Amino acid sequence: MDSQNTAPTLPPYPHPAGGWGSIKAVGVSVVRDGAPLATVNALRKQNQPGGFACVSCAWAKSSKPKHAEFCENGAKATAWELTDKRAEPDFFAAHTLSELRQWSDLELEGAGRLTEPLRYDPTTDRYQSVSWDEAFAGIGRALAAQRAADPRATVFYASGRASLETSYMYQLLARLYGNNNLPDSSNMCHESTSVALPETIGVPVGTVRLDDFEHTDAIFFFGQNVGVSSPRMLHQLQQARQRNVPIVTFNPLKEVGLVHFANPQSPVQMLTPAETAISTQYLQVRNGGDLAALTGLCKWLIEADDAARAAQTAPVLDHGFVAEHTQGFDAFAAAMRAADWAEIERSSGLTRAALEQAARTYAQARAVLGIYGMGLTQHREGVANVQMVSNLLLLRGNIGRPGAGICPVRGHSNVQGQRTVGITEKPELAPLDKLAELYAFEPPRDKGRNTVATCEGILDGSVRAFVGLGGNFLRATPDTPRLAAAWRKLDLSVQVATRLNFTHVVPGGDTWLLPCLGRIEIDQQAGGPQTVSVEDSTGCFHASDGVADPAAPSIRSEAAIVAAIAKASLPPNARVPWDDWVADYARVRDAIEATWPDVFEGFNQRFRAPGGLPKPNAARERKWETASGKAQFQRPPPFPAETDARVLRLMTLRSDDQFNTSVYSLDDRFRNIWGTRKVLFMHPQDMAARGLADGDMAEVTTAIDDGFLRQLTDLRVVPFDLPRGSVGGYFPECNPLMPVQHHALQSQVPAAKNIPVHVARAAA
Missing domain, CATH: 3.40.50.740 (Rossmann fold)
Incomplete structure (x- = not known):
């Protein structure tokens, strides 16, 4: 039996995603899982013509694959399947x-x-x-x-x-x-997408294809850990950054893959200290604060456009697109104008200045990609979160043009x-x-x-x-x-x-x-x-x-x-x-x-076409299969009410050595956790307020009173860089804390990214 309660230590992880760390991790995985020859032979054919589609994530396959068209996690999944055990x-x-x-x-x-x-x-x-x-x-x-x-x-x-x-x-x-x-498994991850998008743009899936990354002027990332969940996308992000495309990221944790990347297939980056900075602005939004953050972006854009029109200068919004292709703009714009900046800052955990900077980046780009993952969908307001990304893109016509669109990143292959x-x-x-x-x-x-x-x-x-x-x-x-x-x-x-x-x-x-x-x-x-x-x-x-x-x-x-x-x-x-x-x-x-x-x-x-056979997607052609025949702006619900200050918001996380419920090891090198998954990541001030120190055992209790006690007492506290009021723990170890009824209101996706909990020192 393995021991999962070794006290973790947490010096900052000094390396980028990819690089020698990735190569070493793949080597360890191949040896650990057995059948190294079979794995190496298979990796040569992974995501290649005449070969097999990766059994890990569902990220897109290039029409011109590289010699090694797999990532660290894809290689681990291959080794896991081809084990000799x-x-x-x-x-x-x-x-x-x-x-x-x-x-x-x-x-x-x-x-x-x-x-x-x-x-x-x-x-x-x-x-x-x-x-x-x-x-x-x-x-x-x-x-x-x-x-x-x-x-x-x-x-x-x-x-x-x-x-x-x-x-x-x-x-x-x-x-x-x-x-x-x-x-x-869609019911547990992107059902919020398939409920939200038919109402706004008329299709239940994203509108982005791989070649859109070659034409985009800005990328906005929401709640998706590319370095763990879809590392092959880092190649597209790196190429975008090499063209000086800004990448604005909204995520509670500073995830390594969204900070910097060293391409294992680049001799320069492997033989020198060179690396690519991924995010040009990183906004650590509070758990559950995405609705407010997106409201802040939309509010600034609409009010900046109001000011431009009053001054008779160039408009900020794409009024031609809005008039021809959308419905509901006036009601949505009125709601955004009425939103209060103090409430936006409180709910999002972000400053007005940071959100205005992000909105300016968006306004200056001709074609914007909006990429998101389960950090948006697994919330009580998961559907509204997705629809706010759609609203943001519709304001400047960023659906149905090259280099622009909405891009939900799926998990299973x-x-x-x-x-x-x-x-x-x-x-x-x-x-x-x-x-x-x-x-x-x-x-x-x-x-x-x-x-x-x-x-x-x-x-x-x-x-x-x-x-x-x-x-x-x-x-x-x-x-x-x-x-x-x-x-x-x-x-x-x-x-x-x-x-x-x-x-x-x-x-x-x-x-x-x-x-x-x-x-x-x-x-x-x-x-x-x-x-x-x-x-x-x-x-x-x-x-x-x-x-x-x-x-x-x-x-x-x-x-x-x-x-x-x-x-x-x-x-x-x-x-x-x-x-x-x-x-x-x-x-x-x-x-x-x-x-x-x-x-x-x-x-x-x-179906053997290079790059895949594309499925018809009406919204990519600006054909809106909605009830009105137009893309629909949706007014968001109120921000989540402020809860008791003693209640923290728990989000469940994956490690770098994991694919969904398959755990390859007890290590998470990106967070410097070794030999255990029984940890609770906390802001140091939240720890101090509860009398907790690094390595203390925590008692974590769900703050939902429905007659059932949901509690974990075997999590060790780890200080971490995340917003006040937010805590993190691993999936699926923290699933016992999530009630079945705690789900997105319209889509019924379990709200695993925002579970209300009480945290105290565990009894000796």
Whole structure:
């Protein structure tokens, strides 16, 4: 067992993102995870034509890839998947699930790749190896019985890494089964985007493509840690800075990747002290202060334009664009003029002078990119935060022109693509009539369960069966201890996975664990080696070919597993060719094109295009698919009320050695944390006000009174450079502090970036 309570030390991290530190970290990862030769061979083909799309983040792929088209985190994810460690049947014979529940996330995944189908035996408290036929027969019987009783009591969850082909088959399985219960990791991250943007610009995704970075005049960054979450973007940011493009960053923490970068592929920067300063202005906004900060920017721009018009000088706003392409400007502008600077400063934690400086930078640029991540979406007002970025860009026509646009940065490598091919709980977003026509059935028309509704159903018992296509649901979601306790009452739990994780060691009734191929592995089917496809953050589809031998000959592909579950649990349907689809994934792509002909025209012929096949995006062409037919300014809600001064705002963070719930080590070199993740980052004055010193153990209690005590007592306090009133802790370790009901108001994204907490010294 690892020790997570070693007292951390925190001298300032002296190095830029990238550079020799990145190369060393990749080397350590490759050796630590095993299979160094397989990893090195695979890295040569990562994000390359004829190779595989990175299994880590969803950042865009270049049409002219570099020789090494991967980042530190992408290399770590590849090494993690190609490990030579195996969790074989003898491993499970040696360990009960009660024992494994005491292991850390790092230790569980560190056991290696799963190789055999497993079924939980409650009499021995162990997983037992079974045949694939036995697994599909047992799962099919259980799902069919639940379907006969109430199909709405079963949930089909998807983590965000499955291919477009598997995702299409999976959503069809759920709808043939009789529900729209298709929650996925979008519900936990960018659902705020897909709710906000259709109301403002008429599309649920961003409008930026990779070549826009070559034409932009300014970049505004909000709540996205590029050095950890999407390091390949640092190349575009570096090139922009070399053209003297200003980058203005709003983020509570000074993240290394947003401060400076040394390109590992630049001989000059590797052999000299040279590096690139990324942010030209860095504004450390308070947790929950983004709405106020964006209001300050918009207020200054509108009032500067008022003054310019009065003086008959050049306007600040793009009045031609606003008049021709937008609606609601007058009401929005009135709200901005009425906003009080003292309240803006209080809520944002930023000075008026700093916000005015940022607004001037925006006003002086012809084409501006607005980039954001979960630092905006995972708030109670997450939808309003996104809409305020849209408002800011609309003021000067920065949607639908080269070098400009709104750019939500997605996490999982195909989470956006899953939504494109029907993974959604919202029936109005799925082509139900077309599915009915193609497959001769009546799809369910009622709204399904998203992630929050699934959690609520597990807690109240209305969810009886759960099928998970990847992911670590119990770790990723809020209220972990409560959910884990309720999970034991499920009738059926089926998990498709490459590695062991916490969700797998919490049995739920009849529990099955099915090992699947990873994307990097060669997927050999009856029709030969198969190609899959994914969608990146910029809405481009890419082909992906496996390049490594499977971890074991017994492992099956996700598509094959989904098809087998469907055949075992559903009545026969001659219109659904499950076996043909598994034999040749090109036939699935033909079905995808038949379902969305306007989006996927010529899919099989075009998806290998250099740089990807771009998805149609009306807003890029200034065609607004909104109710009014124009882009819509949205008035923001009031700023969050000032709470009791004793209440702090907790944001959950990722480390540099982590991808979502997968933790590669207990170190975080960018924050100088070594050998532990059980820490709480605090401003020194907030520490002093509570009588805390560096290294003290903290008692952190959620400041929401709903009858449940949510508390962690094993976090060590670390002084850190972040705004007063804001504290930080690692995801998923701090998820037990987040109530299920603490979510974005419209999108129901868990508000993990702004959890109200009390912090005190832990009892000895």
